[in-house]
Amino acid sequence: MTIDLNRREVMMALAALGVALPGSRALAADGDGLQFGPAEPFSFDALVEKQRALAAAPYVPEASRAPAVLDRIDFDQHWRIKYKADETLQLNDGKAPIRFFHLGRYFQLPVGIHVVEGGTARTLRYDPALFDxxxxxxxxxxxxxxxxxxxxxxxxxxxxxxLAFLGAAYFRTSGEDNQFGMSARALAIDVAMPTPEEFPRFTDFFLEPSADGRLVITCALNSPRVAGVLxxxxxxxxxxxMDIQARYFARGDIQRFGIAALTSMFWYSETDRARRVDWRPEVHDSDGLALWTGTGERIWRPLNNPRNVMTSSFSDEAPRGFGLLQRDRNFENYEDDGVFYEKxxxxxxxxxxSWGRGAVQLVEIPTxxxxxDNIAAYWVPETPVRRGDAVAVDYRLFWSNREPYPGTVGKVAATRLGRGGIPGQPxxxxxxxxxxxxxxxxxAALGRDAKGVKAIVTASRGTVGQTEAYSVKVGTAWRATFDLTAEGDAPVELRLYLTQGESVLTETWAYQFLPLGAA
Structure with a gap:
């Protein structure tokens, strides 16, 4: 039930690896050390057929060629190995200068690097002379x-x-504010299931210029139960x-086939002050899961750090979008001048x-x-994937400060919990x-004295009372409050939104309340 929990440490250590100024020649290095194999025909469709055939054959496990040596290349040793500045690969007239990672303890299986030009691909040959x-x-x-x-x-x-590709089928970018944080991955297979999670890995990368962007990356993928192409x-x-075309072929049955998987970290936020053990007010890469359903409903699910692994499913048909978002963009709510969570x-x-029927699943793991990394979100088709199935999905990923299609309804700005009752009374x-x-x-468009604004609250169990909705007199926010009484340790699923007459004013706040015994 792991989500590659040590990957974050690896990425933080590797972030210190040196980079250098690129040159401007296409399909060449600033120096003359890059050597390529002969040109071979290449196309996306041909690679798809190759992976289809691979999935039809038994899986051949991969093994490290020098595990004893690679195991000695730990964080410190890996950081000391520098890719040479003058061997930077130039693509797209210098718009995509590329450097390469060395193998080490945590990355022992090599990947093929191929450069595409004019319908052919040439394999870049590894040479230790490319590294200091x-x-x-x-x-x-x-x-x-x-x-x-x-x-x-x-x-x-x-x-x-x-932009970086390193380890399994993970990739990530630094976003608009040049600060690496959460990751994406091609597939999440059997996350939080009784059986071990399977980690497909990218085996080969085909790099070529993009007609409209920086570059096109075509990735061959393989694992014991699936092969495919992104x-x-x-x-x-x-x-x-990132405009993504994904084609997968199953060589075995897969119960939980997580498409467009996102991986993040949530330790604590303003929601749960009782569990704050660090000096910083909040620590997280993402503070909630946002959903735009096929029916048009907007949902915001604040993240939790539970005591036990929790999986929440949001059933849908033809979803319009979902994402793990970092809505809180104020430095003073983190006070971290080293990793800048607000960025x-x-x-x-x-x-x-249309993705048809299925569910967005959110997995929260204690940390x-x-x-x-203890948070995962992905789409799971309603019908489990069986041996011999082909799955084709297209989607876009946006790495940004704000969701790309915000809509007109008000958004959840904060969630807070505390003692119930009335101040000054028992x-x-x-x-x-x-x-x-x-x-x-x-x-935000409401006047402070707007009439008829109501908070609609439901709970899966327990009782709700003392419900109010009113303007926060500083700024444009409106606040909804209520008291929840729920005995026992079982989670309580809460839903809340604001209305005025027949109009829905806000997205739906969907929160999994964890009583102290379950939190």
Whole structure:
């Protein structure tokens, strides 16, 4: 039931790897050390057919060629291995300068790197001379053709990268504010199931210029029960957009087939002060799951850090989008001047075409530190994937500060919990005060003295009382409050939205309340 919990530590360590200024020649390095194999015909359709045939054959497990040596290349040793600045691969007239990651303890299986030009692909040959490797590094003992672990794309003319592919089928960008945070991955297979999770991995990358963006990355994928291809056309200009075509072929039955998977970290927020153990007010890459359903409803589900693994499913048909968002953009709510959580990108998934019936699933795993990725969200088709099935999905990913299609309804701005009852009077035992602030859209347009605004609240169990809705006298927000009484440890599913007459003013706040015994 793991979500690659150590990946975050690896990524944070690798972020310190050196990068350098790119040159301007296409399909070449700034130096002359890059060597390519012969040109071979290449197309997306041909690669799809190749992976279809691969899925029809038994899975052949992959093994590290030098595990004892690679295991000695830990965080510190890996950081010391630098890709040479003058060997940067240039694509798209210098719009996509690319550098490569070395293998190490946490990335022991090499990936193929292929450069596409004019309908052909040439394989980039690994050479240890492409890296500055310290004389005492274990990497000196590796075979001369050991291979690359992944790659990163730099900003032209700057020593910063904004896109990285490293490990399994993960990829991530630095978003609009140049701050890496959460990740995406091609597939999430059997997350939070009784059986172990399966991690497909990208085995080969085919890199080519984009007609409208920075570059096109076509990825071959393989694992014990699935093979496939992802083609992503990546553009950058403010929000980072990825137009993705995904084709998967199952060589075994898969109960939980998670499409367009997102992975994030949530330790704590303003929602639950009782569990705050760190000096910072909040620590998270994302603070909620947003959904735009096929019927048009907008839903906001604040994230939890539960004591036990929790899986929530939001059934839908032809969803319009979903994403893990970082809505809180105020530095003072984090006070972290090292990793800047307020700059972490939100990631929104927009289906292209109808995805049919299924569910967006949210998985929340307990964590006691910020180094663990403990949140996952993905789409699961209603019909489980069986051996021999082919799954074709197209979608877009937006890495941005705000969701790309906000709509007109007011958004949840904050969720707070505290003691129930009335201040100044004896507080009743076992009662929780829930406070939800809405702002923006139709809510921000309301006058402070607007009449007929009501909070509509439902609970899966327990009783709701003392419900109010009123303007927050500072700014444009409106606040809804209610008392919840619920005995026992079982979670309580809550829903809340504001109305005025027949009009719905806000998105639906959908919260899983965890009593102290369950939290």
């Amino acid at each position: 490797i310290p004389a005492d590094s274990p990497a000196k003992e590796l075979p001369a053709d050991i291979g690359f672990a992944g790659f990163r794309v730099l900003e032209p003319g700057r020593e910063e990268d904004w 083609r992503m056309d990546v553009s950058k200009g403010g929000p980072i957009r 972490r990108a939100s990631v929104w998934v927009e289906p292209v075409g 006691d530190d910020e180094i663990h 507080r009743p035992a076992g009662v929780t005060k829930v406070v939800v602030d809405f702002d923006g859209g139709l809510v």
